[in-house]
Amino acid sequence: MTKAERSDYVLRRLGELYPDPPVPLDHSDAFTLLIAVLLSAQCTDVRVNQITPKLFGELGRTPQELAKRAVSEIEAIVKPCGLGPQKAKAIQKLSQILLDEHAGKVPAELEALERLPGVGHKTAQVVMAQAFGVPSFPVDTHIHRLAQRWKLTDGKNVVQTERDLKRLFPESSWNKLHLQIIFYGREYCSARGCDGTSCEICQTLFPERKKALKTKKA
The missing domain is CATH 1.10.1670.10 (Helix-hairpin-Helix base-excision DNA repair enzymes (C-terminal))
Structure with a gap:
């Protein structure tokens, strides 16, 4: 062939x-998808889907809520996903950036997504494809x-x-x-x-x- x-x-x-x-990572909107994909780095989708209900249920599911949380609070929940300190810091920081620079919304632009802490090219493309339907x-x-x-x-x-x-x-x-x-x-x-x-x-x-x-x- x-x-x-x-x-x-x-x-x-x-x-x-x-x-x-189906989309392997459970989510309800672009923000919860972004967090789930970030957590999936060097972690299985199954494990992420076990952790995100607790994260969103206990600490919040919006940038407004997670930006107010201490990194240590986030890390205590996301630790089983691996790279806990880095991921927790990225979640708290990107939540604040979304508030400061994007009116609390996940930007539907690849370059803007890639500038967020903890968001690489692959993560940004997943969000573009699965949250916004942009061919990626x-x-x-x-x-x-x-x-x-x-x-x-x-x-x-x-x-x-x-x-x-x-x-x-x-x-x-x-x-x-x-x-x-x-x-x-x-x-x-x-x-x-x-x-x-x-x-x-x-x-x-x-x-x-x-x-x-x-x-x-x-």
């Missing part, structure tokens, strides 16, 4: 497997790994992977496709569960591949 044929197959098959993929292609470890296994990129880094995937797939598919790849990676093509030779899509795209494929880390 050519790269174009592989990308067409991936798009079609993932659409069949996950026609309406956040690349996490699952997407980076699968894009290499399917030879849709040579995988030097997540920036290149994002750029290559955006070139291959229609913009209208980005927001749904990035979730579909994540779900497929977790269910069928995990880091340990598949070595590039055993899952359905790997076998279909590369039926002659016999040796395990080493992928470059993000």
